[in-house]
Amino acid sequence: MESLKNNFATKTAILVDGGFYRRRAQAVFGDQTAEERAAELANYCMRHLNFHGESSNLYRIFYYDCAPSSKRVYHPFLKKQVDLGKSDLFEWTTLFFNELKKKRKFALRLGKLAEEQAHYTLRPQIVKKLCNGSIQFSDLQEDDFCLQIDQKGVDMKIGLDIASMAYKHQVDQIVLISGDSDFVSAAKLAQREGIDFVLDPLGAPIKPDLFEHIDGLRTCNKAYTAHTQK
Template structure:
């Protein structure tokens, strides 16, 4: 019986969630956790159409969720210089709750990297604000704290994905790896897996991928139904 490992790039998953699961409250850690479980189960059901196991979950070696620990230090806002405790922000509370929910999920491993900030560039202008400044629609003197966003940088998340792919492959812990991701950073690890006879399936959550990636994977599919296009606004009479 085929054993399957399902690896989920958490940062990518959360970005795509608005598109593939528009009804999910993305601020509710328990609801997001349930969607992650639905994604895993959906992939197992698709594979089980061929394998015919007694139960789709019998195919699962383990699922893995990769993310970074939230930034929990203190700092100051860029314009007003008011103090901010990142541990008390909604973003930090959400990620802490999500990781805790996932740790309590059966056959789920949570792999966490770190979030760091460059002391020389703690803040950056939001893209829309920068465009307005370049077009001279706004003046620098009018900027407020809300026009900036903190420059969080994830560290060692992609490395953990690559290490797990290599470990699963070389230890023969699974016969198939399903990776939920959207970039090409996984290609070296995918090459290793496929050379060792592991089937490698990519789920980009319905985002279009580079045509060159197809030579490095054995299949492309999504665990969620294809999002329906937004209806075009009706023309005014």
């Protein structure tokens, strides 16, 4: 029985919450060029296929995100319209997506940005400093403001793909790279259909309700081996 178990190759789908990964990877691995970040993500995903001696075949890597905005948005500090289409972020993100498209077995699932609601706002830590009097409005700098623009349809695409793969039994295991509790229902559904559901939050803490409804919690990075559970 042990021999049969060791020879069995699990078919694994890896789902990446792109917005989460880009933010978290920057904090964990540092700044990278678009090409380096794309290669880093591909290599990181592949580590999940042979984690703790498991033998897995890759079904596909699904990457969920939104294309960068090219909208013009008013900046209250600069007191002028900022063309997002000419920003460094637009250029970096476009190149990053193009690099991912070249990777074998990568599938991009793009939602949309709520561009009509895009606006610049003060960073939370700056608001706190203003409220406690440690800085004044006259001390504000351009970097104290950040662009606020919400994603639309990304979480739904992730949930639908999890449900589709689970109902059709296309895979034996789903690895979700995210830290969002919005996927609790999708995780529970996958479990009911016999799918091994693994969450990788890249070492970030997760809420108890999400931990309860997953089969494994892992981060394939030496700095976070202590977070490997289940």
